[in-house]
Amino acid sequence: INQKGSEKPLEQTFATMVSSLGSGMMRYIAFDFHKECKNMRWDRLSILLDQVAEMQxxxxxxxxxxxxxxVANQEGVFRSNCMDCLDRTNVIQSLLARRSLQAQLQRLGVLHVGQKLEEQDEFEKIYKNAWADNANACAKQYAGTGALKTDFTRTGKRTHLGLIMDGWNSMIRYYKNNFSDGFRQDSIDLFLGNYSVDELESHSPLSVPRDWKFLALPIIMVVAFSMCIICLLMAGDTWTETLAYVLFWGVASIGTFFIILYNGKDFVDAPRLVQKEKID
Structure with missing residues (x-):
C-alpha cells in the first residue's frame, strides 16, 4: 500500500488497529509497491520477500x-492486500506461492537443495501463466478488464508494452466505473435481494429522465475540440486569424469540460435501486 496520497490514511489506520490489538500472532508489514518498484525496478520485490522469508x-x-x-503442520497464513486486492496483490501472492512450493518440492526430493523453480523452464511457464490467468479472471469480474502488471507475472519482467497495456486497461476501468457500472450494481443488488420490487409501483426506479445537459454538453465539447484541432491543421490566411479561431474553440471545449465536471453526478451511471430504497 502506498505510504502517501489517498492510500496513506488507510495504511496508517490499519497499522494503528493492528498495533492496538497487541497480538503476537499477527504481524503487519507495509510495503510501498509503487515507490520501491518505480522506474520498472521490479527486481526490488525481493526486498519484501527477504523481509518475510524467516516468517514464511x-x-x-x-x-x-x-x-x-x-509430518508438518502449517502454523499460519499470509494475507496480502493492496487497495483493490487485484493487481499488486496477485503479483505478491505469486511470489510467496513460488517460494513455498519450491521449499516443498525440495523437501520431497523433486528438486535438489539449491535448485530453483525458475530453472525449470516448462514448469515455470505453466506456473506463471496460471497465476496471470487467475489475475485476469478475478479482475474481469471485479473491474471489467484484465489485471494490471500481468506482463511481470507471465514473464518475470516488467515491459514497456505491459506498461502501455496497463494504461489502456486503467482507462477502460475508469470509463466502466463511471459510466456503465451502475446498471451492473443494480443487477447484483436485485439478484442478491438487496432491493425488493414493489408490485404496486408503476414507475420503474431504473427509468430516470435525463435533462438537456446529458446530451448537449458532451456534443458541444466534442464539436468544439474537433474544431480546435481542425483550425490547427488548416491554418487561416494569417497567424492572428488562426490563433483567434483556436482560442475560441479551445476556450469553448475547456469551458464545456469544466461544466460537465461541475455537474458530474448528472453524467455518472450510479446505482439506482439500493440508493432509491435508502432515500425512501
Missing part, C-alpha cells in the same frame, strides 16, 4: 507422508 519458514506448510502420518 516458521509458518511452514501441511505435509503428510505415504503412511498418513502428519
Amino acid at each position: 519458514d516458521e509458518l511452514s506448510y501441511f505435509l503428510v507422508d505415504s503412511a498418513g502420518q502428519v
Whole structure:
C-alpha cells in the first residue's frame, strides 16, 4: 500500500488497529509497491520477500507422508492486500506461492537443495501463466478488464508494452466505473435481494429522465475540440486569424469540460435501486 496520497490514511489506520490489538500472532508489514518498484525496478520485490522469508519458514506448510502420518503442520497464513486486492496483490501472492512450493518440492526430493523453480523452464511457464490467468479472471469480474502488471507475472519482467497495456486497461476501468457500472450494481443488488420490487409501483426506479445537459454538453465539447484541432491543421490566411479561431474553440471545449465536471453526478451511471430504497 502506498505510504502517501489517498492510500496513506488507510495504511496508517490499519497499522494503528493492528498495533492496538497487541497480538503476537499477527504481524503487519507495509510495503510501498509503487515507490520501491518505480522506474520498472521490479527486481526490488525481493526486498519484501527477504523481509518475510524467516516468517514464511516458521509458518511452514501441511505435509503428510505415504503412511498418513502428519509430518508438518502449517502454523499460519499470509494475507496480502493492496487497495483493490487485484493487481499488486496477485503479483505478491505469486511470489510467496513460488517460494513455498519450491521449499516443498525440495523437501520431497523433486528438486535438489539449491535448485530453483525458475530453472525449470516448462514448469515455470505453466506456473506463471496460471497465476496471470487467475489475475485476469478475478479482475474481469471485479473491474471489467484484465489485471494490471500481468506482463511481470507471465514473464518475470516488467515491459514497456505491459506498461502501455496497463494504461489502456486503467482507462477502460475508469470509463466502466463511471459510466456503465451502475446498471451492473443494480443487477447484483436485485439478484442478491438487496432491493425488493414493489408490485404496486408503476414507475420503474431504473427509468430516470435525463435533462438537456446529458446530451448537449458532451456534443458541444466534442464539436468544439474537433474544431480546435481542425483550425490547427488548416491554418487561416494569417497567424492572428488562426490563433483567434483556436482560442475560441479551445476556450469553448475547456469551458464545456469544466461544466460537465461541475455537474458530474448528472453524467455518472450510479446505482439506482439500493440508493432509491435508502432515500425512501
